[in-house]
Amino acid sequence: MSLLIKRWHELADVKEELADRDWFMGTSGNLSIRVGSHPTTFWVTSSGKDKRKRTSEDFLLVDGVGNPAEETDLKPSAETLLHVKIYERTQAGCGLHVHTIDNNLISELYGDEGEVVFQGQEIIKALGLWEEDAIIKVPIIPNYADIPRLAEEFASHIHGDQGAVLIRNHGITVWGRTAFEAKKFLEAYEFLFSYQLKLRLVQRDFQTN
Numbered sequence: 001m002s003l004l005i006k007r008w009h010e011l012a013d014v015k016e017e018l019a020d021r022d023w024f025m026g027t028s029g030n031l032s033i034r035v036g037s038h039p040t041t042f043w044v045t046s047s048g049k050d051k052r053k054r055t056s057e058d059f060l061l062v063d064g065v066g067n068p069a070e071e072t073d074l075k076p077s078a079e080t081l082l083h084v085k086i087y088e089r090t091q092a093g094c095g096l097h098v099h100t101i102d103n104n105l106i107s108e109l110y111g112d113e114g115e116v117v118f119q120g121q122e123i124i125k126a127l128g129l130w131e132e133d134a135i136i137k138v139p140i141i142p143n144y145a146d147i148p149r150l151a152e153e154f155a156s157h158i159h160g161d162q163g164a165v166l167i168r169n170h171g172i173t174v175w176g177r178t179a180f181e182a183k184k185f186l187e188a189y190e191f192l193f194s195y196q197l198k199l200r201l202v203q204r205d206f207q208t209n
């Protein structure tokens, strides 16, 4: 099997797993996987599709600036430019963007602070930080409607082959060296968000009773 096809299936499998979690509400979300580096090419989800369905039109191959690399009627994700920034600045192999209620709530609750900070959670080890007192900070950026502006702001928070940025009241974009790693990170972040929200609710109930 060619690398091109192998990566297509890898991304399709990740898409299926995230769909099983119901993380593609209302056609939201977009995914990408690197195919080449010299020059950069990657598979990216077609814009506006129901990402819970598995079809031959789910992904199209784009070049290093996000334009289709082959003749196609498919339109790359409206947010392809954010994936471009990841591959331009890092050796990352995969980028995942999902809208969940939890990541939207966290982005709104901590948006004015510009970041949300986690510490003292075992799941932080899934992000590659194994120290007992490891701290994880997720930047939160404004949801600019202008995608080049959003992509520039997003890019200012890319500092390595793995990372995550929350877009306020929009969603999260996570990247990693491989599709497996990016998915693992995404799941860990969503765990932390869900925990934090539930903790705040329980604490509030505890205080009022």
Ligand SMILES: CSCCC(=O)C(=O)COP(=O)(O)O
Pocket (backbone or CB within 6 Å): 026, 027, 028, 029, 030, 045, 046, 047, 048, 049, 076, 077, 078, 079, 097
């Ligand atoms: C339908 S949600 C608005 C667009 C969006 O934020 C998104 O993630 C999906 O857009 P795409 O063009 O990638 O389908």
Ligand SMILES: [Zn+2]
Pocket (backbone or CB within 6 Å): 028, 029, 030, 079, 097, 099, 170, 171
């Ligand atoms: Zn989005």
